[in-house]
Amino acid sequence: MRRRDFTIMIGAGGLSLLAGPLAGQHVYKEVNALQPGEFTWHPERQPDGPVSVVVSLDEQRVHVYRNGVRIAVSTCSSGKPGHETPTGVFVVLQKDRDHRSSTYNNAPMPNMNRLTWGGIALHAGNLPGYPASHGCIRLPLKFSALLFEVTHLGTPVIIAASGSAPDSVVHPGFILGSYETEEFERVLDTLSPRQHPSDWAMDGAYPITSIIASSHDERIVILENDRQVADGPLIWDGKPLGPHVYVLHGPDDGQRGMQWQALTYDGTAEQAGHDLTRVGTDKAFGEVIAAHSHPGMIFVFTDLPLHPDRRTGRDFVVMS
Structure with missing residues (x-):
């Protein structure tokens, strides 16, 4: 390649490096x-419903599910030795179509979905066929643009x-309560005005809720967006809870209960x-x-414990 051609590519914002x-x-x-x-x-x-993203490190694949149905799969490149991508549960904290790295020489990170303020994100980048990043999940440019359109602040990753393919789980009651007809109807009334639009922003009418149950601490914490707002006691069967995440879809059509999408993130x-x-x-x-x-x-x-050192600043991270 001639030096002039290379200069033109860089001058165009670096995205030409992702061409072809x-x-x-x-x-x-x-x-x-x-x-x-x-x-x-x-x-x-699956045209409608909440989106969740599953990154499989051993497969070097990103799976996108909407309402429990897999709608997309992409190749990816995760963290290289010494910069391994952590396993765990994250939510999208920030979205930026034209992001540039503040750590690595202003490198372009198109269609960035930030997962931690410490530098882990989904974004377009080079895919050599093996783990090669500094911890981020690199994606094909076209796929990253499509993914950017269906994620929102709070999307679980x-x-x-x-x-791990998701299971559909219907709780016989709601969340953590015993099942009662009047409870079910009352909760339906509260959910109806809070349907989750795909472009729900941090300052929307309703914050995005995440709940974490820790057997280590015997506590349950509630986060709105990425800040803890409440905590309470955990009562469970005494066995390891396992590394699972559930995404609430809403009322089940066939049963008087709530439907969840269940995924195991490690193990x-x-x-x-x-x-x-x-x-x-x-x-x-x-x-x-x-x-x-x-x-x-x-x-x-x-x-795992719920110590604050597992979250820094406004991170929401449950890392194994």
Whole structure:
């Protein structure tokens, strides 16, 4: 390449470095046959509902689910040795189409979905076919642009050691309460005005809720957007909770209960038993949880402590 041509590419904002094969290509292939830069995108399979993203580090794949249905899969490149991408549960904290790195020489990070204020994000970048980043999840440029359109502040992103398809779980009652007809109707009334639009912003009419239950601390905490607003006692069966995350969809069509999408973000298949009935709390805190609930909220199980040093600034992170 001539020096002048290279200068023109850089002067155009650096995005030309992602042109050609690295821009990404939508293909019709089995997931395990995707080559670096290739992806599938089929939003028509599930047009509506809350989105969740699962990053499988061993597969070097990003899976996108909407309302429990997988609508997209892409190749990716995660953190290289010495800069490994952490596993755990994150939510999108910031979105920026034209972001540039403040750490790595102003490097372009197009279509950035920030997961931690410490530098972990989903964004477009080079995909050599193996882990090569400084911790971020690099995506094909075209795929990153499509993903940017369906995520919002608060979208859960589960970074797992291995892939885990979501299960559909219907709780016989609601959240952490015993099932009663009047309770079900009351909660439906509170959920109706809080349907979760895809472009819900931090300063929207209703904040995005995340709930974390820790067996280590025997506590449940509630976060709005990325700040803790309440905590209460955890009552459970005494066994390890396992590393699971549940995304609330809303009322189930066939049963008088609430439907959740359940994912295991670390661990073996044997640990992936999804059962919300294992956990509970006292009546007073159960009412607090119900008051903060909305479609699209997430509920995380962990056996790790809830120490503040797992979150810095405004991070919401449950890292294994």
